Amino acid sequence: MGARSLPGLILIAVAACSWGGIGAGSSAPADLGIVAEVVSYQLVAHQAGRLLVALLTPDNRWLSFGEVGLRFSYLGDGSSAPPAPATHPPATAAFLAIPGTPEGTGRTPTLTLPADGRGVYGAEPITFDTAGYWMASASGTLGDGSLFTAEAAFNVLDHSEIPAVGMSAPRSENAVLGDPGVLASALDSRAAGDQPIPDPELHRTSIASVIARGRPALVVFSTPVYCVSRFCGPVTDLIAELAAAYADRAEFIHVEIYRDFESGIVNPAAADWLLTHSGELREPWTFLIGADGRIGGSWDTVVTRSELEPLLAALPPMQGS
Amino acid sequence: MWALHDPAAHARIAAAAILAFALAGCRATVTPTQAVTASGSLVVVAAAAEDGLCRAAAALPDVGSARRDFENVAHAALHELAAAPDLARSLAARVLETMQVVERDIAASASPAVLAPDLDALRSSTEAAIRALGLPASPCLP
Numbered sequence: 001m002g003a004r005s006l007p008g009l010i011l012i013a014v015a016a017c018s019w020g021g022i023g024a025g026s027s028a029p030a031d032l033g034i035v036a037e038v039v040s041y042q043l044v045a046h047q048a049g050r051l052l053v054a055l056l057t058p059d060n061r062w063l064s065f066g067e068v069g070l071r072f073s074y075l076g077d078g079s080s081a082p083p084a085p086a087t088h089p090p091a092t093a094a095f096l097a098i099p100g101t102p103e104g105t106g107r108t109p110t111l112t113l114p115a116d117g118r119g120v121y122g123a124e125p126i127t128f129d130t131a132g133y134w135m136a137s138a139s140g141t142l143g144d145g146s147l148f149t150a151e152a153a154f155n156v157l158d159h160s161e162i163p164a165v166g167m168s169a170p171r172s173e174n175a176v177l178g179d180p181g182v183l184a185s186a187l188d189s190r191a192a193g194d195q196p197i198p199d200p201e202l203h204r205t206s207i208a209s210v211i212a213r214g215r216p217a218l219v220v221f222s223t224p225v226y227c228v229s230r231f232c233g234p235v236t237d238l239i240a241e242l243a244a245a246y247a248d249r250a251e252f253i254h255v256e257i258y259r260d261f262e263s264g265i266v267n268p269a270a271a272d273w274l275l276t277h278s279g280e281l282r283e284p285w286t287f288l289i290g291a292d293g294r295i296g297g298s299w300d301t302v303v304t305r306s307e308l309e310p311l312l313a314a315l316p317p318m319q320g321s
Numbered sequence: 322m323w324a325l326h327d328p329a330a331h332a333r334i335a336a337a338a339i340l341a342f343a344l345a346g347c348r349a350t351v352t353p354t355q356a357v358t359a360s361g362s363l364v365v366v367a368a369a370a371e372d373g374l375c376r377a378a379a380a381l382p383d384v385g386s387a388r389r390d391f392e393n394v395a396h397a398a399l400h401e402l403a404a405a406p407d408l409a410r411s412l413a414a415r416v417l418e419t420m421q422v423v424e425r426d427i428a429a430s431a432s433p434a435v436l437a438p439d440l441d442a443l444r445s446s447t448e449a450a451i452r453a454l455g456l457p458a459s460p461c462l463p
Contacts, residue, residue: 060393060397100428113389114393115388190425224421225421226414226417228400228404230396230397230400233424261414262411264410
């Protein structure tokens with residue numbers, strides 16, 4: 001690194017950050033330099049959802065643990081017309097640790113290196129009455145008394161692009177172990193080469209089958225190797241842990257996103273559920289399907305044991321399990 | 322984690338900060354994939370990926386230190402590198418696949434004898450990706 005030009009790097013970084021437009025976030029006061037990014041994949045007007053905000057610093061630290069406050073302002077619908085009045089009351093967002101990382105229970109918000117804490121802040125349930133672009137302003141106090149504020153813009157859709165809670169679940173025939181002509185890596189991207197599928201218990205049945213049999217199911221759509229969000233592996237591991245603990249309450253299914261990553265071929269079941277009209281497909285997503293075949297819960301990006309476990313524990317034992 | 326008496330340490334710290342600025346700050350307005358298309362920002366990402374992998378390899382046999390170097394310096398940069406739109410999917414796949422092997426090793430608290438060759442494989446796939454993007458790949462300094 002010493003041989004590289006530091007001023008050049010600074011210019012590069014500044015140039016790289018010079019784009020405009022409404023996307024995900026903006027910078028905070030210069031003292032801490034915390035930057036906010038809304039990482040929720042989908043928020044829909046008039047539907048209760050979960051707003052997830054990641055807070056990071058320029059030196060690659062995450063804000064972790066505790067709670068932060070959120071305030072909201074409406075920016076408009078993207079047209080040139082002045083924005084109609086729209087408001088949302090302040091909310092509190094609690095830290096959601098990426099599964100497998102420290103939860104920091106009882107701790108105040110703290111800046112951590114990735115190895116010591118990683119996660120996002122979630123406000124749930126939260127319902128926005130107006131579709132369009134909103135600004136979230138996150139604020140809080142660190143353990144040393146430092147105050148911080150960071151803002152991030154986000155979009156609220158006027159209709160859901162992903163199967164929503166209460167909807168009938170798509171009856172997808174996802175590939176399972178033993179299906180002829182299906183490579184192991186198409187079931188789990190970690191099974192490339194001669195590697196075994198880490199969680200074979202997640203690949204024994206299809207979504208269509210569990211719905212037909214009237215069984216509840218927890219389904220995770222993820223690609224642990226080729227994940228863009230970096231949350232797929234930990235979330236998939238969490239679902240495998242829950243499968244071991246609650247095998248008598250629900251079926252557990254992992255749908256790998258890619259049939260063939262190098263060719264860009266997506267598994268049909270993943271496309272059934274996650275591919276939007278604009279051609280985007282984001283992962284991971286986790287869905288709880290009820291015994292009635294309807295979607296009982298959905299979680300994008302990060303989902304934690306504390307969010308899922310009470311729901312699984314509340315399910316009655318399955319007959320024949 | 323950095324030896325501050327090391328003349329290169331300050332530059333590394335600054336570079337890491339710049340990297341994070343590029344990675345995190347740029348997400349303010351663009352997608353991660355777009356972030357690496359900005360003129361020059363990929364140079365910073367590539368340097369951080371290499372630097373983190375060199376540090377992790379040098380930290381062995383201390384697996385804990387290697388894990389921290391990998392997670393704190395290399396991990397995010399490797400994801401950004403693999404997401405570079407001009408990178409062939411086959412090369413991106415190799416980066417992500419070899420990275421997953423290292424992550425598996427770390428999660429399993431693998432021995433240095435297991436982790437070292439897997440870090441080497443990841444560094445090789447990373448270098449291949451960097452060179453394919455027309456960027457200079459640097460060897461690990463002793």
